[in-house]
Amino acid sequence: MAVTLTPVDRAPATSRATPVRDRHHRGAGRWLVLALVTLGALVMLVPFAFMLLNAFKSPSDYSNGGPLSWPTEFYTTGLRTYWTTVNFPLKLWNSTLIAGSVAVLGVAVSLLNAYALGIGRVRGRLWIVGLFLLANMLPQEALIYPLYYVAKQVGLYNTQLSVIIIFTVIQSAFGTYLLASVMGTFPRSLLEAAALDGAGKWTILWRVVFPNLRPTLAVLLIFFFIWTWNEFLIPLVMLIDNQTQTIPVALASLQGDRLMDAPTTNAGALISLVPAILFFLIFQRTLARGITAGAEK
Amino acid sequence: MQRFRRIVAAIALAATATTTVAACGGGDSGGDSGAKTLKLWHYESANSAMGVAWDRAIEIFKAEHPGVEVRFERKAFEQIQQNAGMIINSSEGPDIMEYNKGNATAGLLSSQGLLTDLSAEADKRGWAGKLSPSLQTTARYSDKGVMGSGNCFGVPNYGEYVTVYYNKDLFQQHGVPVPTTMAEMTAAMDTFVGKGVTPLGMAGAEYPAGQLFYQLALAKADRQFVDNYQLYKNPVDFTADPLKSGAVTFADWVRKGYVAKDSASLKAEDMGTAFIGGKTPMIVSGSWWYGRFKAEMKANWDTFLFPGNTLQAGSSGNLWVVPATSKAKGLAYDFIDITLRPEIQDLIGNNGGVPVAGDPAKISDPKDRKLIEDFNTVSKQDGLAFYPDWPVPGYYDVLVSGFQGLINGSKSPDQVLDSIAKPYADGVKEITGK
Numbered sequence: 206m207a208v209t210l211t212p213v214d215r216a217p218a219t220s221r222a223t224p225v226r227d228r229h230h231r232g233a234g235r236w237l238v239l240a241l242v243t244l245g246a247l248v249m250l251v252p253f254a255f256m257l258l259n260a261f262k263s264p265s266d267y268s269n270g271g272p273l274s275w276p277t278e279f280y281t282t283g284l285r286t287y288w289t290t291v292n293f294p295l296k297l298w299n300s301t302l303i304a305g306s307v308a309v310l311g312v313a314v315s316l317l318n319a320y321a322l323g324i325g326r327v328r329g330r331l332w333i334v335g336l337f338l339l340a341n342m343l344p345q346e347a348l349i350y351p352l353y354y355v356a357k358q359v360g361l362y363n364t365q366l367s368v369i370i371i372f373t374v375i376q377s378a379f380g381t382y383l384l385a386s387v388m389g390t391f392p393r394s395l396l397e398a399a400a401l402d403g404a405g406k407w408t409i410l411w412r413v414v415f416p417n418l419r420p421t422l423a424v425l426l427i428f429f430f431i432w433t434w435n436e437f438l439i440p441l442v443m444l445i446d447n448q449t450q451t452i453p454v455a456l457a458s459l460q461g462d463r464l465m466d467a468p469t470t471n472a473g474a475l476i477s478l479v480p481a482i483l484f485f486l487i488f489q490r491t492l493a494r495g496i497t498a499g500a501e502k
Numbered sequence: 503m504q505r506f507r508r509i510v511a512a513i514a515l516a517a518t519a520t521t522t523v524a525a526c527g528g529g530d531s532g533g534d535s536g537a538k539t540l541k542l543w544h545y546e547s548a549n550s551a552m553g554v555a556w557d558r559a560i561e562i563f564k565a566e567h568p569g570v571e572v573r574f575e576r577k578a579f580e581q582i583q584q585n586a587g588m589i590i591n592s593s594e595g596p597d598i599m600e601y602n603k604g605n606a607t608a609g610l611l612s613s614q615g616l617l618t619d620l621s622a623e624a625d626k627r628g629w630a631g632k633l634s635p636s637l638q639t640t641a642r643y644s645d646k647g648v649m650g651s652g653n654c655f656g657v658p659n660y661g662e663y664v665t666v667y668y669n670k671d672l673f674q675q676h677g678v679p680v681p682t683t684m685a686e687m688t689a690a691m692d693t694f695v696g697k698g699v700t701p702l703g704m705a706g707a708e709y710p711a712g713q714l715f716y717q718l719a720l721a722k723a724d725r726q727f728v729d730n731y732q733l734y735k736n737p738v739d740f741t742a743d744p745l746k747s748g749a750v751t752f753a754d755w756v757r758k759g760y761v762a763k764d765s766a767s768l769k770a771e772d773m774g775t776a777f778i779g780g781k782t783p784m785i786v787s788g789s790w791w792y793g794r795f796k797a798e799m800k801a802n803w804d805t806f807l808f809p810g811n812t813l814q815a816g817s818s819g820n821l822w823v824v825p826a827t828s829k830a831k832g833l834a835y836d837f838i839d840i841t842l843r844p845e846i847q848d849l850i851g852n853n854g855g856v857p858v859a860g861d862p863a864k865i866s867d868p869k870d871r872k873l874i875e876d877f878n879t880v881s882k883q884d885g886l887a888f889y890p891d892w893p894v895p896g897y898y899d900v901l902v903s904g905f906q907g908l909i910n911g912s913k914s915p916d917q918v919l920d921s922i923a924k925p926y927a928d929g930v931k932e933i934t935g936k
Contacts, residue, residue, distance in 0.1 A: 265798035268778035290548060290576070353588050363594040445589050447575045458545070458578035464790060465771055466547075 894929025
C-alpha cells in the first residue's frame with residue numbers, strides 16, 4: 206500500500222518543485238517514468254470518475270443511458286436521500302469514534318507488545334510473533350460466531366465498545382508483527398547508551414524508542430484507521446441498531462433483495478469516501494512532519 | 503460477493519443451530535399487555551409500495567395505541583439476511599420484523615424455536631381467510647422447518663410473481679401483436695428475430711435464466727410436480743418432463759436466437775436497464791421490477807401473464823414474523839392485523855405493489871390494476887409455483903452455472919439437467935433424511 210501510494214502522490218509534487226529548466230537536462234528516462242506514473246494514477250482514478258459521474262445522475266437517467274452516459278441534469282436528490290435516510294452525521298460520528306479509538310489503542314497495544322518482543326527479547330519471541338501472524342491471517346468469518354457469543358455473554362453485543370475491542374486486537378496483531386520486526390533491528394548502541402545514563406525500561410520506551418519509531422507508528426495509525434473505517438462484516442454482525450452503526454453498514458442498506466439503486470449507491474459511496482480521504486490528506490502532512498522530526502534526533 | 507454471502511449465511515446458521523436449546527427455554531411470556539414500546543424493523547425502501555403502506559400502518563397503529571412508542575428502524579436487507587438468527591436470539595432484537603420467506607430463512611428459524619407460532623392469532627383474527635392456499639404455503643412451516651404444512655410462523659402482506667414485461671412501442675414499431683398463447687409468443691419472437699432484434703432480455707449470471715427455465719417447465723407441470731419439487735412429496739425425475747421439456751425448450755430458444763448467446767454473463771440489473779432503455783422488447787421476470795419500470799421507463803410498456811401456463815413462478819412476499827424474544831407480542835399482533843386491512847392493502851396496490859388481500863376495484867391506475875388482477879388470477883387457481891432455487895440450500899448457484907452453459911452453448915440440455923439433478927437429490931436427502 207505505502208509503496209504504491211507514495212510514488213503516485215509524490216511524482217507530481219517533485220515535478221512541480223523542480224525548476225523547469227532543470228527537467229530538460231534529466232533525460233528521456235525521467236519523462237518516461239513520469240508518463241507511466243501519471244498513467245497509473247489515472248487508471249486508479251477511473252473507478253472514482255465513474256462514481257462521480259453516476260452519483261449525480263437520476264435513477265431513470267442511469268437506467269436509460271447506462272453507467273457511461275453523461276447525466277442529462279445535475280441530480281443531487283440521491284445525495285440528499287442518502288444523507289437523510291441513513292442519518293449520515295450520526296454514522297459519521299460512529300465510524301470516526303470506532304476507527305479513531307481503534308487506531309490509537311491498536312498502535313498503543315502494538316507498541317507495548319513489540320517493545321517486549323523486539324527489544325525486551327522475551328523467551329520464545331519467534332513463536333509469539335508467529336502466533337500473532339497466524340491470528341492476523343485467520344479469516345473473520347471464522348471468528349464471527351465466537352465473538353458474537355462472547356459479546357452476548359458479557360453484555361457487549363450491540364455496543365460500539367465490542368467492535369472497538371475486537372478491532373484493537375485484530376489490528377494490533379498485525380501491528381505487533383510489524384513493529385517487533387522493526388524493533389528487532391533497533392540499534393543496540395542507542396539502548397545501551399540510554400541504559401548507561403540510568404534510564405529504566407519505561408524511560409527507554411518513551412524517550413528513545415518511541416521518538417525514533419514515530420514515523421512508523423504514524424503510518425500504522427493511518428492504516429488502522431482506514432482499515433477499521435472500511436470494515437464491514439464484524440460491524441454488520443455486532444452493531445444491530447441503526448443508532449450504533451458505521452458508514453459501510455449504512456451504505457449496505459441501499460442494496461435491496463433483488464433491486465439495486467445504482468445512482469444512490471454511488472452518491473452514498475461518494476459521501477462515505479470523503480471523510481476517509483480527508484483523514485488521509487490531513488495525516489499525510491503529519492506524517493511528513495513526523496519523518497523530519499525523527500531524522501533530526 | 504455471492505460466495506462470501508454464503509459463507510456468512512452458513513456461519514449464521516451454524517451459530518443459531520447450536521443455541522437452539524437456550525432459545526427454547528424462554529417459552530411464551532404472554533403477559534406483555536403492559537408493553538409500552540414496539541420495536542419494529544423492516545427493509546423496504548421508503549418510497550417503495552410496502553414502505554409507503556407500512557408507514558401509514560405505523561401511523562394508524564400509533565393512533566389506536568396512544569401511549570405506545572413505535573421504535574421503527576429501516577434495516578439493510580443484507581443485515582437481516584445474514585444475522586437474523588443471531589439478532590433475535592439476543593435481547594437486543596425487535597418485537598416484530600420483516601423476514602424472508604422460505605425453508606432456509608423463516609423455516610430454519612421457526613424450527614429452532616426462534617419465532618412465535620402465530621396459528622392461534624391467525625385463527626382468532628381471521629388472517630388465514632385473507633390468504634389463498636398457495637400464499638399460505640410460505641407462511642406455514644413444519645417442525646423441521648419445511649414450508650407448506652404445520653404452524654403459521656409468518657404473515658405475508660404482498661405477493662410477487664414472474665410475468666412478461668413488454669415494450670409496447672417496439673411491438674407496434676415491428677407490427678407484432680401481443681401474444682396470448684405460447685404459439686403466438688414464439689411467432690412474435692420469430693418476427694423480432696427476422697427483423698434483427700433479440701426479442702427476449704436475459705441475464706445468465708443471475709436468477710432470470712433459472713426462472714425462465716422454470717416457467718418453461720411449468721408449462722407442462724401440474725400441482726403434484728410443484729409439491730414434489732418444492733415440498734419433497736415424491737422424488738423428482740430430472741430426465742423426464744416437465745423439467746426435461748423446460749431445458750430442451752430453453753436450448754431451442756437460444757438456438758433460434760430468442761435469447762442472445764452473450765447474455766450468459768449479464769446480471770439482472772443489465773437486463774432491467776436494457777429493457778428500461780428500450781433495447782429489449784420483452785423480459786420474463788418478477789413483479790419486483792414493476793415499481794422501478796413505472797418510475798423510470800420512458801417508452802410505453804405493459805405486462806401479460808406468461809402465456810399458456812396455469813402455474814407461474816411466484817409466491818407470497820416476505821413475512822411479518824414475531825421473534826420468540828419479542829417483548830410486545832400483543833402489540834405485534836395488532837400491527838400485523840392493521841397491515842392486512844383493506845386501507846393498507848389498497849395502498850400497497852396503488853403504489854405498484856401486489857397486495858395479498860387487495861381489491862382491484864380500488865386501484866386507480868389501469869396498469870397497476872392489471873398487475874394485481876393477474877396475480878389474483880394466478881393465486882386463485884392455486885398457481886403460485888415458488889422459485890426454482892428454493893428447494894435446497896445453495897441451489898441458486900447450481901442453476902446459474904447450469905443455465906449459463908445452456909445459453910452459451912457449451913452444454914446440451916441433458917448435460918445441464920444432469921448437473922442440476924445431483925445437487926438437488928443430495929440437498930433433499932439432507933433435509934428429509936430419506
